[in-house]
Every structure is written in C-alpha cells, then in structure tokens.
Amino acid sequence: MPRLPRLPAPPLPPPLQEPPPRPGEGDGRVAAPGPAAEAGISVVDWVDERTSLSGAARWIMFRKVPKGTNWFYTLGSATLFAFLSQAVTGVFLAMYYRPDAAGGAYESIRYVTNDVFLGQFVRGMHKWGSSVMVVLVFLHMGRTFLWGAYKYPRELNWVIGVVLLILTLIMGFTGYLLPFDQRAYWATIVGVNINGTGPLLGPYLSDFLRGGGEFGATTLSRFYAIHMLIVPGLIAALILAHLYLVTKLGTTAPPWSKVERRPELNEAEV
C-alpha cells in the first residue's frame, strides 16, 4: 500500500495547540495508538480492504489546485451545501405536509408554522434557503463565466451546470404552490399560463402541469411529486456528475494568474 500523504494539522487556536517537543524531551519514538484509535484504524482497514475506497477518497481529496485559488472557488461548495440544506429540511417538512387541495395543504403548513416545535424555523430555512440557493447558483455561474472556466475541456460541466440551474428554478416554481395560500395559488395559475404561451407545445405543457384543462384536484399533488421526488433525484445525480468532472479535470487558475516561467524548462525544450 502506498504511503498516504501527511495531512496538515487542523488550524486550532494557539492556546489549544500542543507545544512541540523540546529538544532532549521524549525518546524520539511515536507513541503507540490507544485502543480507541486502534479500533478506528482496524474498522477503516476492514472497509478499505473490501472496497478500496481509500484510493477514491485520495483521488477526490488530495488534488492539485492552481496557484491563486481564492474565496470565489467556494461558491460551488456553497451551492452544494444550500442544496443539502434544502434536501434535509425538505425531507423533514414532508413529515407534516399534506398535498390536499381542499384545504388540508394550507392547514398542514399553518400547523407546521404555528404549532410544531421548531416548525417555523425549519420551514423558514427551506423557504429562505431556496432563494439563497438560486442566488448562489447564479454567483457560481458568474464566477465560472468571468474566469472563463467553461472553456475546453470543461464545456460538458458547463452544460450540466445549466441543466442544474434550470432544475433549481423548476424546484422554485413547483415549491411555490405547496403552501397553497392565495399568493401560491395565483402565482401558479400565472406561471402555468406563461408556460402555455409557448407556441405549439405550450398548451400541452400547461395541461401536463395542471393535470387537465383547469386547476384541478391533482394539480397540487402533481407539483408535490415533481418538487420532492422527480427533480431532487435528477439534481442529486447531476451534482454527482458535476463533481466527478470537477475532480477529473481540476479547477481553473484565476484569469490574472501568470504562467510561471521556468528557464530550466525552456532550456530542456531546445
């Protein structure tokens, strides 16, 4: 097994850091791991021996990043965490939500907001987090565009990102109906009708979204299924593809970073 690269020490504040051994202290040997660490090591070894996952983990985590990598490179991770936050809060909101157009949907949301312990907080995270996610997606896209990071060989990752952007907006559109108050109802009427103004296919698309010619009994459950089953699955799968390509191709250097001139290489070329 190849030697793992040494991880840098975690950035603890100075008072918490162990002082380095002074010269002359200790016998220069590393202490044997305690029983807890021993158990952890054997569990990890057991899994790794059967899956070889440590290679994949090293491939993902110990990558070379270009010089000049800065805070703008965290926007993609920020979007990912916004999505994870939406996924977790959404799963738990689904424990209370009832997609019942006859009034049960509004009542269940009212119950979550007013009566459930931390209900208003979790619902608020999901509601405001959706806007945060859209903003972060656009910032991430703007960074990619301005850095020129969509260029060869990363075009496919840009395309996947655009699909993810559209899916995120679909999540926003379908999630807007679920509280089923006046604003949700009329915004969905208007949104579906805007879909319908697309020539030729538009009328069929709006009928598909409504599940019929008029806002009907199954429109809400249709939106609910799209919002919590179809689109999140697609987003999760595409995020995996997106991250795979990021890992495979690496990140782009910032546009202002200069190519390092190394004279010895120039000589070697001659």
Place this chain on the structure above:
Amino acid sequence: MPDKRAKHKSKYTLDRGMPGAFEGETITRRRFMTGGANVAGAVAVGAFTLPALGFAIGPVFKSTPHHWETAGKVDDFPDNNYIPVVITLTPGIGEAGKSTVYVRKRNPAIDTDPYDRDTQYIAISSRCAHIGCPVRWVDAAERFICPCHGGVYDLLGRRVGGPPVRPLDRFYTRVLRRQVQIGSRFSVNSELRRVSPRDPGEPLDGIGQYLYPSRPTAQK
C-alpha cells in the same frame, strides 16, 4: 491455410471456422446473446417507464364531462349590467375549484356580433386573457379590469387596453325551468367568434390559432 481476410469476409460462421457453427448461420452466438440481452433490458425498462409516462400525461387527453350549474332565476339578470355568480369549475377541492362568472341577459342592441344569436344569456369568465388573473367588473367604468397587469375589457369582454391578446372567455348558457344555467367554457377571437377553450395568453387571430392548437379532447 486459407487467407485470413477471405475468412473474415464470409458472412457464414461456418466459413469462418467457428467451432460448432451451424449450416447457414450468419450471426455469431456471442453477438446474438448481446443483442438479446440488450433487447430484454430495453423491454424491461420500457415495461415500467411507458405506463408511468402515460399515467402522467394521461390527463392531457382526458375529456371533462359537460355539466350545467344553476346561476339564478331568469329575472335576476339585467341586460345592460353584469351580476357576478360563483360557479364550481372543479368539484371536490373547495375554494380552489371555484371561479367567478359575470352573467347578463343578451341585449340585441349591445351584442351586435353575428355569432351565437340564439343564446339568451351572456356569461363572461373572470379569467384574464393575459395570464389568468381574476378580472372584476367595474360598474362605473363599464369595464372589466385586471389587477395584475392592467388588462382592460369593454362590456362585451373585448380588449380595450393592456396586455391581453384576445377577449375574455365565455361560458355556454341555457334556460331550464326559468333558471339560467352555466355550462362549459369556450374562448372567442377578437370578432367574438366561438372556438374551443384555450388557455390565457394564447392569441386566436391570424397565426395564433395555428400556433396554439386546441386540446385533443376539446368539445366545441
């Protein structure tokens, strides 16, 4: 030893010297198995994907039954002003399935369009022809006015201002035992000519009627 190239050229496995080849066999068994496995996989995936897809898009092709709803007595409705009536478009979902319809008696002096001369009552949908907000009848102005984007319609429901692309939709009406009844929705083009119901935002004049086809199940 025969020429290798000639051996590959023959389409018969027997000629290519495959062990156990049959007379007249043209496809290798490995190829046959691969193709068979692919087809079996495609059939299995299609067996659950196609029904699920049809299940999801089925409502697009479902025709809604014609139903009549009583709006009021024949004497309740004047011929120069509208009375709002709330009807149920979709039963079973409470307020979300209801809609306001503006009803008045047909007046030959006002309704001069050549269409639907035999109808006795005019029922105008409150669904704006722009993108579907609810319009209200403003008596003083004798206009239907939409709160969302400022669509304005005249007494006959024809657009006089704002973004709507066609007149307000109407509903079929009939009189049964001195009661005015309201039936299904239909749309009208700018000449108030009746066409099958379309969604808001879909113009019905000129090329619009071809760009926005009617529902496959529409009943005129």
